Amino acid sequence: MHHKNLNRDGVYVQPKLTKVAAAGLKLDTTFHPTFAGAVLAQPLFVDGLGGTDLVIVVTEADTVYAFDASSGRQVWTASLGVPVPLADMPCGNIDPLGITSTPVIDLTSRTLFVVAMLTPDGGATKQYQAFALSIDDGSIRPGWPVDMASTVTSGGTSFVATVQGQRAALALVNGVLYIPFGGLAGDCGDYHGWVVAIPIANPKDVQGWATAGRGGGIWSPGGAASDGNNVYVTTGNTIGVSEWAGGEAVFSFPAASPLSAAPSYWAPPIWAMLDSYDTDLSGSGPIVFDLRGAAPSHLVFLLGKSGTAYLEDANNLGGISAPVASLLAGSTLVINATSLYTTAKATYVAYRAGGEACSGGNTGTDLATLRIGPGSPPVFLGSWCAVATGAGSTIVTTTDGHNDAIVWAVGSAGNGLLQGFDGDTGATIFAGAGAPITGSRPYNAPIAAKGRIFVAADGAVVAFTP
Numbered sequence: 001m002h003h004k005n006l007n008r009d010g011v012y013v014q015p016k017l018t019k020v021a022a023a024g025l026k027l028d029t030t031f032h033p034t035f036a037g038a039v040l041a042q043p044l045f046v047d048g049l050g051g052t053d054l055v056i057v058v059t060e061a062d063t064v065y066a067f068d069a070s071s072g073r074q075v076w077t078a079s080l081g082v083p084v085p086l087a088d089m090p091c092g093n094i095d096p097l098g099i100t101s102t103p104v105i106d107l108t109s110r111t112l113f114v115v116a117m118l119t120p121d122g123g124a125t126k127q128y129q130a131f132a133l134s135i136d137d138g139s140i141r142p143g144w145p146v147d148m149a150s151t152v153t154s155g156g157t158s159f160v161a162t163v164q165g166q167r168a169a170l171a172l173v174n175g176v177l178y179i180p181f182g183g184l185a186g187d188c189g190d191y192h193g194w195v196v197a198i199p200i201a202n203p204k205d206v207q208g209w210a211t212a213g214r215g216g217g218i219w220s221p222g223g224a225a226s227d228g229n230n231v232y233v234t235t236g237n238t239i240g241v242s243e244w245a246g247g248e249a250v251f252s253f254p255a256a257s258p259l260s261a262a263p264s265y266w267a268p269p270i271w272a273m274l275d276s277y278d279t280d281l282s283g284s285g286p287i288v289f290d291l292r293g294a295a296p297s298h299l300v301f302l303l304g305k306s307g308t309a310y311l312e313d314a315n316n317l318g319g320i321s322a323p324v325a326s327l328l329a330g331s332t333l334v335i336n337a338t339s340l341y342t343t344a345k346a347t348y349v350a351y352r353a354g355g356e357a358c359s360g361g362n363t364g365t366d367l368a369t370l371r372i373g374p375g376s377p378p379v380f381l382g383s384w385c386a387v388a389t390g391a392g393s394t395i396v397t398t399t400d401g402h403n404d405a406i407v408w409a410v411g412s413a414g415n416g417l418l419q420g421f422d423g424d425t426g427a428t429i430f431a432g433a434g435a436p437i438t439g440s441r442p443y444n445a446p447i448a449a450k451g452r453i454f455v456a457a458d459g460a461v462v463a464f465t466p
Contacts, residue, residue, distance in 0.1 A: 182217025213245025222285020
């Protein structure tokens, strides 16, 4: 799944990827699968358990590819339909619009769940459909796909596919598939922040919840997070409202079916100002975690387009109220996934933004961290920054969950290099091996598996190996 874990912390435990081993990574020139289509989603890895390991990639061409993770050989491909050209949409910035979000895999049933925008009749009809595919051969499971527009309502609000965007990653919690929706670039039409829930054992029992006000999109690539008991999403700005109507908030839904019609929420008292400046709270998506020695200790981390970081009590969100803790973390708009990790020294959040919160006044950087300190309430502290020359989303590797922590990011829209930084100091561990990655996007992140780092970009997947 996106960031490997349901809490969305982005931590990959890789015993072989010590800092010494990471420094010696090189581009695997024998691994070079190629394909057609832009990639905005994170790739996924499937352990073959002695058989063939797979790297799975989804594209805006509405195609899913499974490649042998060792050789790069294509194992199977599945074409889900015809994507929608931008010229046929009321607004947006993806052309064509196909599969944008990171799918999720249920290993028990060996099923990949993925959402695609497609036009079954060549243009007149436009649908978001949820598919369930076998990870063994790409075939569609019985009872799928599910068409959102024909099945989803929330109170008096209907789901209109042509004005909704599905960038946020899918989550599978206790047998229920959660699909978040926001709007399209340009904020056209009567779109809302939606959560669609599909019980995978009964895909016809589709449930939906939408923000009361227009807007409030759930659009960050991190999508829905969960601690196993609740599912958390964050919303963006609402449009044309005089009273709070679901925007600029984090919502908590009990992880059970049916979907709650009245979820718990938190929104800052300045929600109207955030609305007016389009500085969405939903820039990176929530991360749920526990902090030893803190009160409250079960927390939700949020970082929005305003550059302000927040901590909230995951067990008691508290409605419209002052945050448990907050800090202006940077000046650059945060619109990609962040990572949260704990070492022997501290708990950190790594994000792509300005460096105003960094110790020593090290500003002008594009990769930064915050430390989260225990206390009652917990506190934010500035930390290290680094120059990564780009805007890719982050992940973290450690050898055992705490030691040898390395923050990884690709210089998307910059130098294109995969780079790794010491998780405690920001010192450069890996500088890219002189192998820039063409076509990488800020929304997707690399993955780590079996001591290797994989990066999916438009038309290709690359691998770095010791």
